[in-house]
Amino acid sequence: ASDAWTKLCERYEGKGKQTIAYLIGELFCGTLSDESPMETQLNSMRHKAQILSSLGQSLDDTLVAIAMVISLPPSYSTLR
Numbered sequence: 097a098s099d100a101w102t103k104l105c106e107r108y109e110g111k112g113k114q115t116i117a118y119l120i121g122e123l124f125c126g127t128l129s130d131e132s133p134m135e136t137q138l139n140s141m142r143h144k145a146q147i148l149s150s151l152g153q154s155l156d157d158t159l160v161a162i163a164m165v166i167s168l169p170p171s172y173s174t175l176r
Contacts, residue, residue: 116153119144123155123163130169138164 123144128137145160168175 116148116151119148119151120153123148123160124166126167128167128169130171141167 123141126141128134141164142160145155148155165176
């Protein structure tokens with residue numbers, strides 16, 4: 097059973113370059129919304145950066161902060 101679980105994890109864990117590309121796209125091409133709590137959305141971005149790090153694609157904290165700032169909705173334009 098353990099071997100089967102390990103093989104399933106290896107197969108479906110999402111460690112490929114497509115997953116890395118998707119997460120980077122989510123970080124840098126997304127726009128945050130005024131409709132949801134900002135803290136939740138920013139935490140989601142931090143989580144994506146942590147996943148990238150676990151996949152071997154670490155991003156500098158400054159780069160993640162820049163992604164957050166450029167993703168802010170228009171109502172936060174004074175912070176840009």
